[in-house]
Amino acid sequence: MPCSRCEKIPILFTELSDVYVTVPTNHHVALFEGALEKKHYLFETLEEGFLVKNVPFEEFLFYLNFSVFNTIEKKDVRILSLKPGAPLSFSSLKSFKTLEEWMLLHQGKEVADIIEEGRIKTLFQPIISCKTGEVYGFEALSRGIQKDGTLMNPEKLFSEAKAMDLLFFLDRVCREASIKAAARMGIVRRLFINFIPTAIYEPSLCLQSTARVLSVEKILAEQVVFEVVETEKVQDFGHLNRILDYYRERGFSTALDDVGSGYADVGALLKLRPNYMKIDMHIIRDIHVDKEKQQTLKTFMDSAKSIDALILAEGIETLEEYRYLKNQGVDLCQGYLFGKPQEIPDKKPFVEPSL
Numbered sequence: 001m002p003c004s005r006c007e008k009i010p011i012l013f014t015e016l017s018d019v020y021v022t023v024p025t026n027h028h029v030a031l032f033e034g035a036l037e038k039k040h041y042l043f044e045t046l047e048e049g050f051l052v053k054n055v056p057f058e059e060f061l062f063y064l065n066f067s068v069f070n071t072i073e074k075k076d077v078r079i080l081s082l083k084p085g086a087p088l089s090f091s092s093l094k095s096f097k098t099l100e101e102w103m104l105l106h107q108g109k110e111v112a113d114i115i116e117e118g119r120i121k122t123l124f125q126p127i128i129s130c131k132t133g134e135v136y137g138f139e140a141l142s143r144g145i146q147k148d149g150t151l152m153n154p155e156k157l158f159s160e161a162k163a164m165d166l167l168f169f170l171d172r173v174c175r176e177a178s179i180k181a182a183a184r185m186g187i188v189r190r191l192f193i194n195f196i197p198t199a200i201y202e203p204s205l206c207l208q209s210t211a212r213v214l215s216v217e218k219i220l221a222e223q224v225v226f227e228v229v230e231t232e233k234v235q236d237f238g239h240l241n242r243i244l245d246y247y248r249e250r251g252f253s254t255a256l257d258d259v260g261s262g263y264a265d266v267g268a269l270l271k272l273r274p275n276y277m278k279i280d281m282h283i284i285r286d287i288h289v290d291k292e293k294q295q296t297l298k299t300f301m302d303s304a305k306s307i308d309a310l311i312l313a314e315g316i317e318t319l320e321e322y323r324y325l326k327n328q329g330v331d332l333c334q335g336y337l338f339g340k341p342q343e344i345p346d347k348k349p350f351v352e353p354s355l
Helices: 027-038 057-068 090-095 099-107 109-117 154-163 167-184 208-216 237-249 266-272 291-306 319-327
Strands: 016-022 042-046 049-056 078-082 120-129 135-145 190-195 224-228 253-259 276-279 310-313 332-334
Touching: 016 057, 027 049, 027 057, 049 057, 057 078, 057 099, 078 090, 078 099, 099 109, 109 135, 109 154, 109 167, 120 167, 135 154, 135 167, 154 167, 167 190, 167 208, 190 253, 224 237, 224 276, 237 253, 237 266, 253 266, 266 291, 276 291, 291 310, 319 332
Parallel strands: 135 190, 190 224, 224 253, 253 276, 276 310, 310 332
Antiparallel strands: 016 049, 016 078, 042 049, 120 135, 120 332
16 A cells, blocks of 8 residues: 655645744743744743744744854754644654754755655666676666756765655655666666665565556566665664565565675675675776785675675776676676766677777
8 A cells, every 4th residue: 555655755844834942941941032022923832842823934944043043052942843723743743853953954955856856867877798798787877956957966965865854755766767767768678776775664665666666667577676775884684684585575686786895794795695796896996906806806706606696896997997807707897988877878788999
């Protein structure tokens, strides 16, 4: 059953609100009352706080932020926005935020709008077979489209969504945009789709909409590889394994990104049983001349072999790196040497220049 609360981001700002505010100490009571009276806001004391009635919410936040409280106080002034006339309730408490948090949300409104309006552009980067040079598949990479039509830096997009507690919504929108774009582009090879495990609570519920989009777009399970990103931040491997099991049971393949930076413990990696292990670009860079990196690669290749996983080297930029990896028996390669991420996928095979 679809969950409307999971599929639609919460309304963050309204034109007019009743606002419940608590201040840090009794010493702030007179300060706050004076600030409200100065602007002729209607208010009443309620429990340990103030109920300010029918105010333009964003204007009210700006007034408190820039004219009333200092930097330290903003961390402790707590604010709850309510529909005008609505009573305080336990269910509304989840929206109780500090003034500092509300201002962060306001600064990230562009990100919230990108998510709400689905303004996501999908770029495809080819993944090639090291042995043949043929295109094995594509990784789908998401970029947010700003109101002026330019693309938002992906690091900013995801970091701001995380700060706003909207990472779940962004992760879902990007996954679904990737699937739709792949269908439009007629991609029939492997499609690597990123997901952030910390943005998924219960896979059987949180991934329903993704499954629906795959069905509508007629993309087969065996074509799709769900790729774990932010592996270096994974702490609950049990939760991650439940997500990977959910995908595996439905016929999808799984991949781990950034192997070599995210996983110091090879044993933990093996327990996840991925179909693909993507070796971090920092290991790949200049690997043809770096003995330590070569040994690290060998360790991961041996590990992959023990669980029948394929090794995918990412971030390859030079022929020297590629030739070394090919000679070592690496399965798949990805990087600017073979093609940059672009909206229309490049399906031509990679032809190695003659020596």
